[in-house]
Amino acid sequence: MACAFFFFEAEPLRAPAGSHAPALDACALCAKPLARNSDIFMYRGDTPFCSEDCRYEQMDHDAAVARQQASSRRKQQQQQAQAQAQRGVREAPPSRAPVSAKANVSVAS
Numbered sequence: 001m002a003c004a005f006f007f008f009e010a011e012p013l014r015a016p017a018g019s020h021a022p023a024l025d026a027c028a029l030c031a032k033p034l035a036r037n038s039d040i041f042m043y044r045g046d047t048p049f050c051s052e053d054c055r056y057e058q059m060d061h062d063a064a065v066a067r068q069q070a071s072s073r074r075k076q077q078q079q080q081a082q083a084q085a086q087r088g089v090r091e092a093p094p095s096r097a098p099v100s101a102k103a104n105v106s107v108a109s
Contacts, residue, residue, distance in 0.1 A: 029054040 024040060026033050027050035034040055034050055041049040049055035 024048050027051075027054050029058050 024034060026048075028043075028047045029049060032050045032054075034048060038050070041052055041055040043049060043055050043058055047058070049058065
């Protein structure tokens with residue numbers, strides 16, 4: 001028996017309340033309506049785009065954001081390391097007396 005049941009003719013599943021999965025009715029970048037008989041270019045599993053160009057633009061944007069976040073993290077780590085190094089130079093560590101001196105105990109040798 002041949003199946004004449006197409007993907008887009010299926011009844012859509014209802015998403016649970018509070019979920020934010022994008023619908024397959026419009027491009028996630030330019031909001032162009034997606035026709036049932038046109039190609040849909042997916043990114044990150046569930047994000048639809050009308051063309052390879054829109055999908056690539058989103059991918060390029062995501063990569064730029066990731067690079068910026070990584071750069072900010074590195075810069076913050078460097079600043080923290082410099083601050084710790086400066087504190088170490090300015091603040092001499094407390095002198096360490098032998099345990100016997102702290103306890104007022106004489107140690108026989």
